[in-house]
Amino acid sequence: MKTGPDRAAPLFWLLFAAGGTASAMLLPAMVFVTGIAVPAGWVTVDDLARLLRNSLTRLILVGLVFLFLLHWAHRFRYALADLGFVRLGRQAWLFYGTALAGTILAGLAALRL
């Protein structure tokens, strides 16, 4: 049985909040672009390719994947605990591990160009 304060907890709350703010500010506009502007034909395949092949865009997107995934990991873990599917303190690695794996995958994808 683990005792004493959980020294890692503040870090995960910080990343949860950072990801929550980033997604609150940026996600609706991003969904608008890929979900409305692209199907409507306002953004052509060349436009989108140029945007996604830009180094700065790729760097920012990897950063956003990192923040979004840590936001998800934290909030979803607590939601599943509230729903009685997991116990807090158990399986935490599964959520943050998935977030880390996704970030690494995004990093590798960004470096493919």
Next chain:
Amino acid sequence: MTKQLTRPLPRTWWLRKAPYLKFMIRELTSVAVFAYTLLLIWALWSAADAGSFLGFYDFLRTPLSVWLHAVVLLLALYHTGTWIALTPKVMVLWRDDEQVEPDFIAGVNGILFLFVSGVLVWLVFA
């Protein structure tokens, strides 16, 4: 023999009252955030070669993608709304002896959201 002193909570507790349901929807907006990161990873991965990028672009134009985006957009907007509504509780500001109006703090964040969204869309179209 040990006696259980906490009352067992049924898994459907969040369906009992509207505020509970709204709380659970708010928490589950994180699933939409997760789903969209998968799309971002696919976007980054496919951009490397023209063939797979065309596959990604064509997927965005399918009805399935449009419907999924519609669901994600609703949840994303709910997340933005609830997140901004919480900002005055997270940052309690004081100007001299007076507390800055909570509505003012949330309002500023709302305007920031509209501004940032406008800039992002403008950057994509420019």
